[in-house]
Amino acid sequence: MSLDNSPAAAAQAPVSERIYAALRQEIMRCEIAPGTTLDAAAIARRYDVSKTPVRDAMQKLAADGLIAILPRSGYRVAPITFQAVHEILDLRAAIGPHAARQAARYATPADIAELRAIVREYAAPLDVGAMQQVARRFHVAIARCSRNKRVIALSENLFDELERLLRFAIDFSVKAGEHSDEHTALVDAIEAGDGERAAAIETAHIRHAREFLIERLMTLGYLSESEIRLGSPKRSMLA
Ligand SMILES: [Zn+2]
Secondary structure, three states, X not given: OOOOOOHHHHHHHHHHHHHHHHHHHHHHOOOOOOOOEEEHHHHHHHHXXXXXXXXXXXXXXXXXXXXXXXXXXXEXXXXXXXXXXXXXXXHXXXXXXXXXXXXXXXXXXXXXXXXXXXXXXXHOOOOHXXXXXHHHHHHHHHHHHOOOHHHHHHHHHHHHHHHHHHHHHOOHHHHHHHHHHHHHHHHHHHHOOOHHHHHHHHHHHHHHHXXXXXHHHHHOOOOOHHHHHHOOHHHHHHO
C-alpha cells in the first residue's frame, strides 16, 4: 500500500473499520450463518465501496478467527465445530468453579448486592441478546470478585467466544427460570463464604449449560458430522 495523502486514501481506513465492525456484529449474532461463503465483490457492492477496504476488513476478521480466507477473494464464515464448543466449555468448566471459590473468599457486601441486582434482571422479559449480556455480566462479576485479573480477562474472552454459540442454543423461554435459580443459589453460597459449595454449584451450572448447548446445537444441525471429522485426528488415517 502506498503512502498516499489523497482524501480517498485518508477515508479508506475508516471504511474498512466500518465494514469490519458491521460484519463482525453480524457474524457474532449469527445473522450470517456459520459456514456461509462470502465474496469480496458482493460485500463491496453491498457497502458501495471498492474491494480494497473489504479485503482489509476480511483480514481482520480472519485474525479474529471468524472467517477463513479462500482462493480468489472468497471467504467462509467459521463453522461452529464440536472441537471449538468442547474447548470453550472445557476451559469454562476449569475457570468458573475456581472463580466462584475465590469469590466466596473475597466478595464484599457491595459485590453481593451487585450480583443480586444482576440476578433480578432475569425477572424482566429479555430478548436473546439482552439475556446473553446479563449472563455475561453475572459471570464476569463473579470473576471480578476473585480479585484475579487473569481470571477476569479469561472469563471475558470465554463469554465473547460463547456469544456466537449461544445465539443458536438457548431457548430462553424455557431456561430463564432455571438459570435464575442456579444463579441465586450461587450468590447465596458466595455470601455465606462457602467456597466449596459455590464451586460445586458453578460446576453443576456449567455442566447443565454444556449438556443443553451441545444438545441444542446437534438438534439444530449446527454440529454436523462433517465438522466433527474436520477437527478430528482420524483425518490423518486417510493420508
Ligand atoms: Zn449462568
